[in-house]
Amino acid sequence: MDILRRVAELRGEGRDVVSLCAGEPGGGAPTGVSAAAAALHSSGAPLTYTPALGIAGLRRAVAGHYRRWYGIEVPPENVAITTGSSGAFMLLFLSSFNPGDRVALARPGYPAYRNILGALGIEVVELDCGPATRYQPTAELLDAAVREHGPLAGLMLASPANPTGTMVTRAELAELAAWCARGGARLISDEIYHGITYPGAGAEDPRGVCAWELDRDAVVISSFSKYWGMTGWRLGWAIVPDDLLPVVDALAGNVALCPPAPAQYAAIEAFTEESYAEAEAFVEEFARTRSTLLDNLGRLGWGRAAPADGAFYLYADLGDELEGFADSAEYCSALLEGAGVALVPGGDFDAEGGRTAVRLSFAAGSAAVAEAVERIVRFQADRRR
Secondary structure (H helix, E strand, O other), X not given: OHHHHHHHHHHHOOOOOEEOOOOOOOOOOOHHHHHHHHHHHHHOOOOOOOOOOOOHHHHHHHHHHHHHHHOOOOOHHHEEEEOHHHHHHHHHHHHHOOOOOEEEEEEOXXXXXXXXXXXXXXXXXXEEOOHHHXXXXXXXXXXXXXXXXXXXXXXXXXXXXOOOOOOOOHHHHHHHHHHHHHHOOEEEEEOOOOOOEOOOOOOOOOOOOOHHHOOOOOEEEEEOOOOOOOHHHOOEEEEOOHHHHHHHHHHHHHHOOOOOHHHHHHHHHHHOHHHHHHHHHXXXXXXXXXXXXXXXXXXXXXXXXXXXXXXXXXXXXOHHHHOOOOOHHHHHHXXXXXXXXXXXXXXXXXXXOHHHEEEEEOOOOHHHHHHHHXXXXXXXXXHHO
16 A cells, blocks of 8 residues: 555656556456446435345345356355455454454465454464465465464465465365364355466366355355456455354444445346456456566566466565665665556565565556566666666
């Protein structure tokens, strides 16, 4: 957020800045969703509170999505519509864990997991997930965590992951789900980037593997923000196991009363054939942009990069290009001020190993990435002169 604020300041001063820091697709909502929202607002119909867990039509539509993509039956009553996936994290962390419980998650990983859990008094146990495990948790890492810290109440998993884009295979997810079942730990699966995967890049299943295919006691969290490009609509959902439903329902009515009403009514249109086709076209563009970036990775001269199986991120060590900088935060600041390219320093995602790494979001498209690569190459070459 600090970087985005500085990007806005520089653009306000007339600077040309290529921003590759936000995980935000540039295409916006599908046409049918936007049209439905416009019709709703122009109708003059009152927008009142909805049920705490969302309108019935949208919950049915989400359930149908799981039938379409994964071939599984999800009862609509197990679908909780939330204020973005962020709202789902809050509700499901509150309902699943108590203060003092221990929850494991991968490092590097999305910082909001750690921050929300910590704010709720839950002990975060970070698993050092590096290249050897493709930046994903394993049963062996969980066993080691239990030996060091004691029993775990939960495992927070993301596949595809932010910032690395790596995915677990079906067999790996099954092993993690079985480990959680044996140890009495709740598996919480963040599947917000499902659908944004790349054939031949390690994505075994075309959309990703849904945890509910393997474990009906798992919590699944997703959102309209990434695949459908609806970040500002603040609408997500959770697939909630039966034992947590009454608690989640009660909490939802207290935390936010209900998700945004107009977004809910419009989002039903996200599940039409036309909207799926539009979303798939953007995924194809992400794939082209990813190829552009990987083809130019050698020119950047950076070190090891995580395999971007899905999502739209490249997480890479800066290698020798970090020389002369205290850490990647200082590198990113100099790059933004000197070359007008915004990246995210890795310390946000890994407080221990991330000081030498950066995350680049290629959601901005091929032209932006190509321009950014040229600027980064020039910036690094000028420093060596």
